Amino acid sequence: MDKEQINCIESAHSAVQLLKGKWTYYVIIELLMNDIKRFNQLKSSLGNVNTKALTDTLRFLEGKGMLIRTVYPTVPATVEYELTLKGKDFGRILQQMKDWNDKWEIKE
Amino acid sequence: MDKEQINCIESAHSAVQLLKGKWTYYVIIELLMNDIKRFNQLKSSLGNVNTKALTDTLRFLEGKGMLIRTVYPTVPATVEYELTLKGKDFGRILQQMKDWNDKWEIKE
DNA sequence: CCGTATCCCTGGCGATACTG
DNA sequence: CAGTATCGCCAGGGATACGG
Secondary structure (H helix, E strand, O other), rough: EEEEEHHHHHHHHOOOOOOOOOOOHHHHHHHHHHHHHHHHHHHOOOOOOOOHHHHHHHHHHHHHEEEEEEEOOOOEEEEEEEHHHHHHHHHHHHHHHHHHHHOOOOOO | OHHHHHHHHHHHHHHHOOOOOOOOOHHHHHHHHOOOOEEEHHHHHHHOHHHHHHHHHHHHHHOOOOOEEEEEEEOOEEEEEOOHHHHHHHHHHHHHHHHHHHHHHHOO
């Protein structure tokens, strides 16, 4: 890896930010696996996150253009979340992280 | 990306943890660019992090096998930090994050 | 020079109750 | 069902001073 490349890596910063939150990573994984999920489906899948943490996370990812929130005017309300193309493409990064981890984890 | 692949991505978890800390990312970048740096060199490169935050970060990364800490018994003490092979290989992930970001960032 | 030792403070997150 | 609204905690970081 040459120096110029590395120098430019600083622009990885905004991608890194996406993984700072405690739940962002798990939400993305869930939506990669299931395409579409409703609020409470996500909530139970993630082992009962509290509602505030989950809504904060979803709003954050929506703001970053990672997912789409769709509200259906039913009673009671139905809301579906799914990844955008950008969000789905992020899966490649997670895949590479997995590969890296498998490669370097301690074996005994 | 098929479902089985995605399911396994959960093992990306420990790679994700490496980016949670406020300074881990920047330390790795610095050491990718410079191979070897001493404590105060890192400190000033990172825009004067406070000492505690930096030592915590360095100890954390050392514990994860990302870097090597070498102490030279000079007076005053000299300490050098450099990435391990594992740490250097992590650069590929950051590179891909940069590529992803360039691909999807908003242009206007 | 390279930290350790304190103290402090903030914001991310949790628990819970309540609404359209 | 899908949140919003409060309140509170506490771990991660910051500022500073001191030690080998």
